[in-house]
Amino acid sequence: MTIKRLFPSFVLLFLLNATAACAQEVTLVYDETVPQEAYAARKLGEALEEQGYELGSDRSGYDHLISLSVHEERLGSEAFAIVPEDRVTSVYGGDHRGLIYGALALAETLRNGTPLTAVESTEQSPNLAFRGIKYNLPWETYRPSSALDQHYETARDLDYWESFLDMMVANRFNAISLWNLHPFTFMIQPKNFPEASPWSDKEFAQWQRLYREIFRMAKERGLDTYLVHWSIFVSREFAEAHSVAEQNFYPHYYVEGDTSEIVRRYLRESVTQVLEEYPNLDGFGISHGEGMAGMTPLERQKWMDDVLIAGMLDADRPVKLIHRVPFSSGTGSEPGVSKSVEVVTRDAMEKLEDRFDGPIWVEMKFNWSHAHSTPELVKVHGGKLGDTYFKPTPKNYKVTWQARNEDFFALRWGVPDFIRQHIALNGAADYVGGYFVGSETYIPALDYFTAVDEPVDWNWAFERQWLFYQLWGRLLYDPETPDSVFQAAFNRRYGAKGDNLLNAYSLASSTQLRLASLYDSRWDFTLYSEGFLALQGDYTRYISVDHLIDHPTMDPDYVSVADFVETMHEGGSFGVDRITPPILAEQLERDNREALRLVEGIDTEGNASLMYEVADVKTWAHLGLHLAEKLKGAVALHRYRLYGDEEQQQVAIRHLQQALAHWDQVVEITRPIYRDMPLTHYNHNFFEANDENLFHWALVRDEVAQDVDIARSAESESSDR
Incomplete structure (x- = not known):
């Protein structure tokens, strides 16, 4: 009654549409053998049923038919088009990822109150190729803290991951990177180093299922997956069994590098084995930092080449690579070598040429750990950044800015024009591939904020910050996305009471x-x-x-x-x-x-x-x-x-x-x-x-x-x- 009083014309239109929709049977046509197409059809089907349509399978007696298909000749990677014509609506994707985006865009249109018969043609394509989430796992995490430990059980809940990955693809993020000090013993029982594993067979099977399902669900949603870990870390069990790497394990995180042969073998073989046993994992990220104290830039790069990168290339399949830039600036080179850290790193990446699947994503922290400040690039980790990585224009790698958020976890945040300006200033250059968004000191899992007993419309922490993720993801895909898209999301949640909330957040946060x-x-x-x-x-x-x-x-x-x-x-x-x-x-x-x-x-x-x-x-x-x-x-x-x-x-x-x-x-x-x-x-x-x-x-x-x-x-x- 309250809604009808506030929106008599809206409610009347909704009821008319719903009545009409109840009489309409919609047939979805797609390739059921392709997981991404099945996912797209499932999510679109949910929206259709919410709006009162009936899903059918009759390809001749339907009221409306929606065809989902890939059209590589017409559209580029991750692009989509929605083409309505009489009783048939075609959703095309330049690839399966684009097809999912098209199906979700149509679903959003329906949820905004547009009947299927009034859907208009639309076509979109991505502005930036890499749109990733940085996600620190709470086990063997980088910064030991009660604030991070509390997420342990939530982050092992597959229902949580299904919801988080749904959020990512709905907001058009296309990559998730999972970060912790030493991921390997959670994922494999090392063939030549069984002493490294701390788990019983039952415990290991649970960890293995967790990672397999995360990667499977990500692949189903068209998301790339990466493991990013810090450099020379092992399990405590391995260190104690071999009397090596005496502090290179959790909870230590800034320690001397141990380059002994057995450590090198263990890590190189672990990288290869993970890639062999997890076919849905797309790639790795490497970091010249913690676990490598006391090593020169050249020593660090050589170790990366000989151990981690070699382990990736030993796997007989395509692998993607995230290469974090070294944290130090300046020279710091070996005696007699007059190359800066930046030159050493660029040379090493360019020598890889086409050894990896797609461009190497070169991660740089935008304004160190506080990208939510000025959209002007003032510094990266370690200080000011020269132009070594940019000039001349690289051929086999792209810079990906790390937009770290260590500044707000409890309060909701949303300033769309800040993100648009950020992308305009820093995303247009031909050497830029995209962005990571995420935190080091916060994990968006357990809701440890809410104090009231009344029911709320979220289960997990990331759902509270829905606007933050929607703004970053959708604007990275298309910075021209108008505010009306985000305002409509408020109205879907709160009706007319949400009319002013986007503007209010933009001003206040x-x-x-x-x-x-x-x-x-x-x-x-x-x-x-x-x-x-x-x-x-x-x-x-x-x-x-x-x-x-x-x-x-x-x-x-x-x-x-x-x-x-x-x-x-x-x-x-x-x-x-x-x-x-x-x-x-x-x-x-x-x-x-x-x-x-x-x-x-x-x-x-x-x-x-x-x-x-x-x-x-x-x-x-x-x-x-x-x-x-x-x-x-x-x-x-x-x-x-x-x-x-x-x-x-x-x-x-x-x-x-x-x-x-x-x-x-x-x-x-x-x-x-x-x-x-x-x-x-x-x-x-x-x-x-x-x-x-x-x-x-x-x-x-x-x-x-x-x-x-x-x-x-x-x-x-x-x-x-």
Whole structure:
């Protein structure tokens, strides 16, 4: 009754369509022997039945026929076309992956309320060839942490993987990379090194089934699969049996490289055996980093060539390769060798020529571990990047940017124009192949956030962040995808109550991007934007007003508080393209107050899922208003300290009190609906009172309040000048 009252014309149209659809029998024609075509037909069939159509098999007496087929001559790889004509709708794919995308696109159109008879012709093709997910597995994971360990059982649940892989293909991601230190003993019983396995036959059979099913389901959905592991790691059992690699096993992760012959044999044979025993696995990723301390760049590359790459090439089948760039910059070459790390790596990749299936995907971390900052490339892991990998244009490899997210896990996020700008600035060059999206310190498996007992429309963590994955996946496939596609997804979930949510998220969750552009960061723990935390010395803490004043910016267009105050005092100025603290504060206030206005009055009674959506917008908005007030307070405090004027001290106190008031609003919103959440960034802290690494905005409230005390107790330095 409520829906009918809100949308009388919509409901009437829906009922008319449903009534008509109930009388319509639809026949799907496809090759049942091809797993990808069967999957496409199954997902399309589900949408048809949801809309009231009946599925039939009669190829002569149907009301409507949908033909699914591959048309390589007409369409390119991963492209699709939907061609309606009278009572027949043809869905073509340039390959089976494109056919799946076409079937899912038609299913989406039907779910948006378009009857089969009104479907219009459409054709799409991919903008970027590689659209991957970086997924850290919780066993032998890179960063031992309670935040990661908690996902162990969920990540062994095949129902979970079926849902996650469905999400990937629905959003047009085409590759999943599974990362952990040493995957081999979970997947094989090494033929010549049985002592390396820690499992009973029953335990190993369970692990083997898990990996086989993940790869099978991925293949059915047209997804490529990769194992990415760190370099010279073995099982503890292997290390102890042979008295080698004394720390090259979980939970250690930055240790000396052990290049002894038995380690080399074990790893080379393990790579080959995995490829032989898992035919649905597409490839491997290699990493010049952890497990190789004490080795020069040339030694590391030679070891890669002789062990891991050789093991891949020993397998008698096509193999795809992800080659991570070395983490260090500069020269660091062997004595007498004047080649930089970049030159060594490029030479090694080019020598492989056409040894691998398709281009080598060269992974580079965009803005280190915090790609959700500025869309301008400022740095990669280790610092600035030269043009060695780009000039001249490579022939056998493509750069794939790693868009790491170590900044938000609990709050929903969605800024479509940021992703479009990111792709426009960094995805157009002929040497770019695509993107990875994923985290090191977070696994999107167990929902460890939700605190309410009311039913919600998700089971697992990644489903809470549905907008994040949809935006990245669909825009990587086609950056021209309009906002109306994403707005329709809100309306499918919440009806007219979702009308303003896309705009509200775009405005409010830009707070995170602005903080990460303002506050420079490097590796994982150096920033957690969602919590306004950063690594300060040996501890991860709330970003105090003092740290905000002194810290450099990530985005060179942004101006730090210290630079702004001191430049302006000396009579200087900033160009119109620079974002000074007052300009940033104004942007934050404008956008976040508008976001609050957009969600004001949305009735979430009886719908806990919608309640969370609205609450997250409000939380981001108050975090943004908190930052705006904090910036104003920081400017005034720095002026007072450097140049006197006690009025500036009082201004600082007032703004920092307002910043605290907005933080209290965040606590008021989130305390009833979010649990205390394990956070990997807290690994270094070792607080006795927080030995489980728990984060909640309420738990750091006292740290936020200290800003006011800092301003009250501040002293002017002007008398010393």
